[in-house]
Amino acid sequence: MSIGLVSAAYISAAILFILSLGGLSGQESAKRAVWYGIAGMALAVVATVFGPGIANWFLILVCVVVGAVIGYYVAARVQMTEMPQLVAALHSFVGLAAVFIGFNAELIMNKINRLREAADTEGLEALFGFAATVAQKTPVELAILKVEVFLGVFIGAVTFTGSVIAFGKLAGKVTSKAEKLPGGHMLNAGAAAISVILLIIYMQTGGGWALVLMSLFAFFIGYHLIMGIGGADMPVVVSMLNSYSGWAAAAIGFSLGNDLLIVVGALVGSSGAILSYIMCKAMNRSFISVILGGFGGEAVAGGSDDIDRSVKLGSADDAAFLMANASKVIIVPGYGMAVAQAQHATRELADSLKEQGVEVKYAIHPVAGRMPGHMNVLLAEANVPYDEVFELEDINSEFAQADVAYVIGANDVTNPAARDDKTSPIYGMPILDVDKAKTCLFVKRSLGSGYAGIDNTLFYKDSTMMLLGDAKKMTDDIVKAMDH
Secondary structure: OOHHHHHHHHHHHHHHHHHHHHHOOOHHHHHHHHHHHHHHHHHHHHHHHOOOOOOOHHHHHHHHHHHHHHHHHHHHHOOHHHHHHHHHHHHHHHHHHHHHHHHHHHHHHHHHHHHHHOOOHHHHHOOOHHHHHHHOOOHHHHHHHHHHHHHHHHHHHHHHHHHHHHHHHHOOOOOOOOOOOOOOHHHHHHHHHHHHHHHHHHHHHOOHHHHHHHHHHHHHHHHHHHHOOOHHHHHHHHHHHHHHHHHHHHHHHHHHOOHHHHHHHHHHHHHHHHHHHHHHHHOOOOHHHHHOOOOOOOOOOOOOOOOOOOOOEOOHHHHHHHHHOOOEEEEEEOHHHHHHOOHHHHHHHHHHHHHOOOEEEEEEOOOOOOOOOOHHHHHHHOOOOHHHEEEHHHHHHHHHHOOEEEEEOOOHHHOOHHHHOOOOOOOOOOOOOHHHOOEEEEEEOOOOOOOOOOOOHHHHOOOEEEEEOOHHHHHHHHHHHHHO
């Protein structure tokens, strides 16, 4: 494939990626946007693999096939509710790839230096691909390349360990609480400062040991940074790591001289950063605080100890009676609905209520209601009308006029502690005011805490009736009870 064709393919792929990002802003266009992204990535891979100066095609194709098989297998098995941890895991791969590519560039530069010192002109002339490009660089260009390699490895290493920890938190394999080592943020600041010093040493001496040592400090920063962020902020973390992986790809793109990597990396990095900012704003969080591991926000783990922790248990029959005699019901889908795949049962419940003259609306949180539950996707899958789905700022004022709020496993985003308890780690995060409804029916498998790892005071309010059990079965039973 000629350079002209590769350039055209890269431009086309970049356009497709831009269209993909743009389409993801709407529910109706999201599916088409995904296909744009798939097409763009396929085009980019083909153009890169068969581009000029590429050797070892057989090995590359074997790797592509193996990767495609593994990717298909994982994607086919993963549940919708497991998508956030899958995304976090994929971010770790991008970060690790950046580290490997950076070290490969360092090895190539060392090889070229040895050939030049030995005056091996034949060896230099035999170089091809990236190595041949590096061999033609001027001293100034080589210095710039070293900076690019250093930054790519640093960002990649932070992304790798940070993504691994994020995966662990989302998958329940690592505590969801914000935990830091003694010294807290000073450890992160110290590791970052040492990394800057190592950059200076690396530029002056060219010693690969400085690059290796910096990688170790960067691995620590990624680990400690994400460990210091609580579970309630994990949606922001996933978006932030997406941004990091984009910047890592862009840095490596500069190192490799690959225009598409630069463009796509910048697109992913900037869009991820903007999305993280929007999420922080929606959750009333400080953007700087979150991306620095909760810097300046040492919350007191708390909650009031004088709460009456007795709960009112109910049944499907109780819930059916209350909703059938209501004039307005607001359904709040959450993680529990996603786990149980109860979106279709929820739609049936809403249809049954509307047949009896009950006004029905859906309420989702602008951030946590979508991650990790992906409520917008699940409701669309169940063909819930778009005009019945409202986000927090549009629906919160209506809970006070609702007879029933039917909450299906939406834990942290309904916790009144975020609104009322200044000692709570989630204080200040906007919540759905379901406790203001006359009756709150809360479907949940148990009284366990959510991603934030704190107790939900909503469970113990007089107006709350807990419906313990599987969300799909409970909702189906309610529909059956209403039909009788």
